[in-house]
Amino acid sequence: MDRRTLLSRASAAAAGLILGPRPAAADARAPESLDRAPTPGMVVEPAREVPVVAEADVVVIGGGPAGVAAAVAAARTGASALLVERYNHLGGLWTGGLVLPLLATHAVGPDRRRRRVLAGIGGEMAERLVALKMSIEEVNPVVDPEAAKYVLDAMVQEAGVQMLYHCWAAGLVSHDGVIDAVLLESKSGRVAVRGKVVVDCTGDGDVFHWAGEAYDTMQYHIGLVHRVGNVHRIDRSRPGFQERQIGEPTPIPGVNWVNMHGESDQDGLDLFTLSRLQQKYRREIWEHVEKVRATPGCEEVFLLDTASQLGVRMSRILEGQYRLTLKDSMTYRTFDDAIGVSGAWTSVLWGGRKVPEEERPLWQIPYRSLVPKRTKNLLAAGRCFSFERALVEDARVIGACLITGHAAGVAAAVAVGNGTSVQEADVGRIRALLAQQKAYLG
């Protein structure tokens, strides 16, 4: 155990939180039977029968940008689709995390012209938000979170997706590399749902972790976003006025969203880290807004809300059949199994120079980077699909998550329709259906 872990456990234990050694999350998978005394500090969970409360061709776990796109896409092919979300809203970090700019909508094509690449179901979400006048900016639009929750919920209902809110996927049952059921915790108790194919859109790769797939675990910045109101009532002419960090505009006049970089190298899979950061950031935000309000001319600014979802940027990254690279993204690499094209939103160091956002190439995403190595009926989409760390800043943003989600939903439905494993799914059919659903394939 390193010093940092030891210290954090010691302080948590001092606060009365830990009764014994805490297992790493990876160790917490219960063995199917235990014919020995439990390890000290562990308890044995008795085996029990769990009711199967829903079945569908495609079960999507996690209702963030990727999960909503996946569920809607699968349902639009004619498959039955079930979407499971632990909270009370769709959109994940985009809405509940108050991360309002939909990044990576544009990039430069091989013809050197910068163009919009966001299309398909993600593009439709963006257009519906524009139609509601709840989106500002053409490139990387900033949306209103409540409007986005409303639009995503409407799209899910219109597509005929069966929606289960308020339940947390907590494990799975599998046999011979095939997931039989996903276990959910809910106010109805522990229940199970069955899907012919499961799509992991938890952001954290919870499902591929339980399925025993290989993955990289990336510790990164964790933040907490908040919004402030009345910024249009700031009087900059007041004596003593000073500029303060009050964030960026949103579609609601007078309301800004305020991003937070947060502490770096944080473990987004550690319950105690998440709890510590939640308390720390809430206090910091409150104190910051108090400081703003104490500034002459800013008295009417107020804290509108803090995000209901803590801002975990990265955790698990699938080691899939292909790990997409930064080089692929900077060299117009093409793939026979391309299922979408993403844009780019930030500058990167490449070829010995800093390439600005405006010059960044569009990049293709191959189907194989959504496909795990072993499990025959599982796909991953969103910020946990298979890419190398150097690509993280582009692969994790909402634009890319919408694309991988859309593709995973269609691919899952194709595998179900043809009765194949996801590894053997008909890529030609997947691409044809994606094109029908107006995805941009390059």
Ligand SMILES: Cc1cc2nc3c(=O)[nH]c(=O)nc-3n(C[C@H](O)[C@H](O)[C@H](O)COP(=O)(O)OP(=O)(O)OC[C@H]3O[C@@H](n4cnc5c(N)ncnc54)[C@H](O)[C@@H]3O)c2cc1C
């Ligand atoms: C502070 C911060 C700022 C960012 N800024 C931007 C930005 O400006 N623009 C941008 O494009 N991107 C930004 N990002 C990145 C982007 O928001 C996310 O990477 C993106 O939302 C990921 O989408 P996703 O669908 O993969 O996962 P998520 O958005 O994380 O959604 C996952 C969903 O799954 C649910 N879930 C998770 N586990 C379970 C489970 N076990 N059972 C049931 N449900 C579960 C969650 O509740 C959530 O709704 C930012 C991220 C952070 C943290």
